Amino acid sequence: MSYAVKECFLTLQGEGVQAGSRAVFLRFAGCNLWSGREQDRATALCRFCDTDFVGTDGVNGGKFRSPDELAALVEQVWDGGPERRLVVITGGEPMLQLDPALIDALHARGFRIAVESNGTLPAPDGIDWLCISPKAGTQVVQRSGDELKLVWPQAGIDPAELEDWNFAHHLVQPMDGPEGSVAAAIALAMERPRWRLTLQAHKIVGLA
Numbered sequence: 001m002s003y004a005v006k007e008c009f010l011t012l013q014g015e016g017v018q019a020g021s022r023a024v025f026l027r028f029a030g031c032n033l034w035s036g037r038e039q040d041r042a043t044a045l046c047r048f049c050d051t052d053f054v055g056t057d058g059v060n061g062g063k064f065r066s067p068d069e070l071a072a073l074v075e076q077v078w079d080g081g082p083e084r085r086l087v088v089i090t091g092g093e094p095m096l097q098l099d100p101a102l103i104d105a106l107h108a109r110g111f112r113i114a115v116e117s118n119g120t121l122p123a124p125d126g127i128d129w130l131c132i133s134p135k136a137g138t139q140v141v142q143r144s145g146d147e148l149k150l151v152w153p154q155a156g157i158d159p160a161e162l163e164d165w166n167f168a169h170h171l172v173q174p175m176d177g178p179e180g181s182v183a184a185a186i187a188l189a190m191e192r193p194r195w196r197l198t199l200q201a202h203k204i205v206g207l208a
């Protein structure tokens with residue numbers, strides 16, 4: 001199996017419980033909820049995406065023919081010692097490409113593996129930190145993990161229905177963009193104590 005990678009870069013995790021942690025971001029190309037083309041956004045299943053995941057033309061992007069070749073890139077981008085190695089696999093939708101062989105290759109190089117997914121595809125075993133971010137109108141099959149990150153507001157989602165899903169943390173993240181509202185996210189966290197506010201810190205401080 002080969003892997004289509006949009007970009008791979010070193011930064012701080014900006015979102016969720018692990019915000020502030022040094023991490024390699026491995027962004028796979030492609031998503032099952034949107035083509036990534038602006039002309040398709042209005043009719044896509046997910047319409048508020050803040051990310052360019054089309055093609056393999058980003059920094060360190062490309063096609064990788066083997067898990068070990070890709071794990072070697074992640075190690076090179078980490079550019080540091082063996083301590084606290086963390087890779088965040090995102091996209092696009094990473095579950096379209098993430099497989100046990102890549103998980104093993106990254107573990108072999110000492111990385112903890114965090115994944116950001118929309119939850120419409122099942123997660124393979126071996127992920128160390130799983131973040132699921134549900135999208136209205138989609139069937140979320142992956143209802144367990146480490147953090148559930150609800151981008152808010154989203155018409156068509158009732159937060160109360162997500163509260164018994166099996167996650168250690170329930171987080172609410174303000175939607176960025178024209179339909180976004182920090183006030184709505186704050187209101188949810190104030191009304192329902194299960195939900196904790198998370199901000200996209202990288203956008204606030206100007207990191208990638």
Ligand SMILES: C[S@@+](CC[C@H](N)C(=O)[O-])C[C@H]1O[C@@H](n2cnc3c(N)ncnc32)[C@H](O)[C@@H]1O
Pocket residue numbers: 031048049050051090091092093094116117118119132133149151173174175176177
């Ligand atoms: C670009 S997505 C890639 C991973 C996966 N496809 C998903 O949706 O979870 C990474 C994270 O950014 C969130 N996100 C995307 N667009 C956003 C926006 N406009 N405002 C806030 N969060 C957003 C997603 O919900 C997800 O938690």
Ligand SMILES: Nc1nc2[nH]cc(C(=O)O)c2c(=O)[nH]1
Pocket residue numbers: 011012013014015025051090091116202207208
């Ligand atoms: N710094 C930083 N943190 C992030 N956390 C989740 C991201 C994503 O796009 O999946 C992201 C991102 O793009 N940058």
Ligand code: SF4
Pocket residue numbers: 031032033034046047048049050051053091092093118135
């Ligand atoms: S599911 Fe994730 S990557 Fe796909 S369009 Fe939505 S936010 Fe973007």
Ligand SMILES: [Mg+2]
Pocket residue numbers: 050051
């Ligand atoms: Mg992002």
